[in-house]
Amino acid sequence: MSKSHTMNVSRRVVLAGAGAGAGLMGMSGATLASVSLLPTPDRSETYDVVVIGSGIAGCAAALQAADAGAKVVLLEKMQSVWMGGNSLLAGGGFAMPLDATDAARRVFVAEYEAYCLGRGNSTIFKLMAENIDDDLAWLQMHGVAFEAPTPWPPNQIRMAIASPGFFAGMPSVFRHLRSLLPELGVELKFDTKAQQLVMNDAGAVVGVRAVGRAGVVDYLGKSVVIAAGGYGGNTALLEAYSDPNAGAMMVRGIKHATGDGLLMAQQAGAGLKGMGGLMALHIAAVDGVETAAGQPASVVPHAISINREGKRFVDESKGYVNHGKAVLTQPGQSTSLVFDQTLRDSVAESVMATFARLGLTVHQADTLEALAALIGVPVAPFVQTVTEFNAAVADGAAPGAVPPKATLANRIETPPFYAFSPLVPGITLTFGGIMINDRAQVLEADGRVIAGLYAAGEGAGAAFFHDYIGGGSLTNCLVMGRIAGRQAAS
Numbered sequence: 001m002s003k004s005h006t007m008n009v010s011r012r013v014v015l016a017g018a019g020a021g022a023g024l025m026g027m028s029g030a031t032l033a034s035v036s037l038l039p040t041p042d043r044s045e046t047y048d049v050v051v052i053g054s055g056i057a058g059c060a061a062a063l064q065a066a067d068a069g070a071k072v073v074l075l076e077k078m079q080s081v082w083m084g085g086n087s088l089l090a091g092g093g094f095a096m097p098l099d100a101t102d103a104a105r106r107v108f109v110a111e112y113e114a115y116c117l118g119r120g121n122s123t124i125f126k127l128m129a130e131n132i133d134d135d136l137a138w139l140q141m142h143g144v145a146f147e148a149p150t151p152w153p154p155n156q157i158r159m160a161i162a163s164p165g166f167f168a169g170m171p172s173v174f175r176h177l178r179s180l181l182p183e184l185g186v187e188l189k190f191d192t193k194a195q196q197l198v199m200n201d202a203g204a205v206v207g208v209r210a211v212g213r214a215g216v217v218d219y220l221g222k223s224v225v226i227a228a229g230g231y232g233g234n235t236a237l238l239e240a241y242s243d244p245n246a247g248a249m250m251v252r253g254i255k256h257a258t259g260d261g262l263l264m265a266q267q268a269g270a271g272l273k274g275m276g277g278l279m280a281l282h283i284a285a286v287d288g289v290e291t292a293a294g295q296p297a298s299v300v301p302h303a304i305s306i307n308r309e310g311k312r313f314v315d316e317s318k319g320y321v322n323h324g325k326a327v328l329t330q331p332g333q334s335t336s337l338v339f340d341q342t343l344r345d346s347v348a349e350s351v352m353a354t355f356a357r358l359g360l361t362v363h364q365a366d367t368l369e370a371l372a373a374l375i376g377v378p379v380a381p382f383v384q385t386v387t388e389f390n391a392a393v394a395d396g397a398a399p400g401a402v403p404p405k406a407t408l409a410n411r412i413e414t415p416p417f418y419a420f421s422p423l424v425p426g427i428t429l430t431f432g433g434i435m436i437n438d439r440a441q442v443l444e445a446d447g448r449v450i451a452g453l454y455a456a457g458e459g460a461g462a463a464f465f466h467d468y469i470g471g472g473s474l475t476n477c478l479v480m481g482r483i484a485g486r487q488a489a490s
């Protein structure tokens with residue numbers, strides 16, 4: 001299909017950008033009120049597939065659609081240096097089954113179902129398990145480099161990390177995609193914000209109205225893929241759906257993850273799923289400045305977490321996401337993660353090296369009293385907390401501690417003593433999103449397919465609930481993005 005500059009599609013335009021929970025616009029035609037608010041397009045361009053968002057989901061969709069011979073345009077609201085969205089800032093771990101057997105795939109699915117308390121999207125987990133090996137090989141065939149996958153204990157999965165390693169690989173991935181996609185015919189339009197979906201009289205989505213360098217343009221196509229990421233940067237959505245305090249949290253990723261895709265889809269009649277409460281957020285306790293790499297996730301289960309009153313408040317062994325959510329409820333919404341030399345040697349050394357590389361302080365003192373002074377907690381309650389906790393530790397657990405610790409309980413007794421402090425809650429990703437089926441087709445709340453509209457990535461499918469195993473989101477985005485691209489081009 002060739003590009004044209006005519007306005008030959010009979011269409012309705014669906015206004016997006018309304019606030020959280022806004023009602024649907026009438027499906028039989030745009031209302032007068034909405035028409036009066038619509039910008040007039042300067043022109044239209046016609047493609048086969050229009051993709052919104054240049055993260056890993058959008059790039060996978062665009063690349064797959066181009067591979068299938070479709071003429072593709074990819075719209076990105078930010079400038080080209082921000083190509084990649086949250087995917088650009090990610091650690092770069094892609095979760096995979098332990099091997100290519102059905103048994104390993106079943107274990108992978110079961111692991112994710114358990115982490116998500118049985119409320120995740122099992123259809124997506126199965127697609128992830130079935131496709132990720134092929135999809136990573138496909139990216140490698142296109143020149144994207146990964147480190148060899150390695151087991152990822154305690155989970156029964158492997159992790160493939162974008163080369164050359166954690167928090168270093170994704171910038172390379174997007175540098176490569178930035179040159180590869182145009183070579184394959186994908187038109188990249190940066191600084192071009194999708195504002196509204198364009199629908200025809202039959203209720204099918206036939207394009208996107210966008211505002212950007214080229215003015216107001218309708219990008220028309222036989223299908224549209226929404227891959228505009230999550231809503232961690234949208235305070236109104238977070239406060240409306242998750243928690244009145246959620247807007248006060250740090251955003252670990254991009255601030256412009258504002259849920260535009262969800263809002264546009266909702267205005268076109270799409271259902272949303274998994275938006276409610278803190279279960280819809282991935283939260284980690286992080287350094288207040290280096291919110292991305294400044295997070296001691298792997299140390300949390302082994303250490304003790306101390307609030308501003310010098311007290312423990314959570315079973316740290318339940319993992320860093322459970323811990324991050326608990327910090328949200330503490331005085332001043334901050335904590336100090338305390339450990340000793342024994343734990344430094346066994347689990348904390350590499351995180352301390354990361355903090356040192358980032359120029360972040362790890363507090364160190366020869367006595368608990370001195371550490372309390374460094375991290376700004378009252379000395380007597382802090383020393384009492386540690387003393388009572390140590391006394392409660394037996395056989396790797398501390399059932400009698402307040403609160404109890406189920407496993408990985410270690411006495412804090414060998415000086416020097418250390419603390420990552422202060423740590424504050426930061427949103428890593430949002431779990432709620434547009435309802436889709438196993439073909440990435442967007443669904444209305446009652447399950448009806450919206451013709452011509454696909455969605456993939458963090459903002460689609462509500463894959464996860466409460467928690468996820470690291471690497472799951474990039475795998476979800478890649479797998480579902482590629483499925484969306486294949487379907488959109490078919």
Ligand SMILES: Cc1cc2nc3c(=O)[nH]c(=O)nc-3n(C[C@H](O)[C@H](O)[C@H](O)COP(=O)(O)OP(=O)(O)OC[C@H]3O[C@@H](n4cnc5c(N)ncnc54)[C@H](O)[C@@H]3O)c2cc1C
Pocket residue numbers: 052053054055056057058075076077078082083084085086087088089090091092093094095192193194195227228229230252253254256257258260261291292293427428429456457458459470471472473474475477
């Ligand atoms: C610090 C950090 C580390 C992480 N590490 C990992 C990890 O190692 N493994 C893992 O699995 N997950 C990780 N995650 C989560 C993961 O990075 C994201 O969930 C994933 O990258 C989302 O990809 P996406 O393609 O859906 O969206 P994004 O990558 O966020 O891309 C969406 C794009 O859409 C654009 N966009 C939005 N609205 C519009 C609009 N109206 N018009 C045009 N463009 C628009 C945005 O600007 C953005 O570029 C991490 C997250 C963070 C914050």
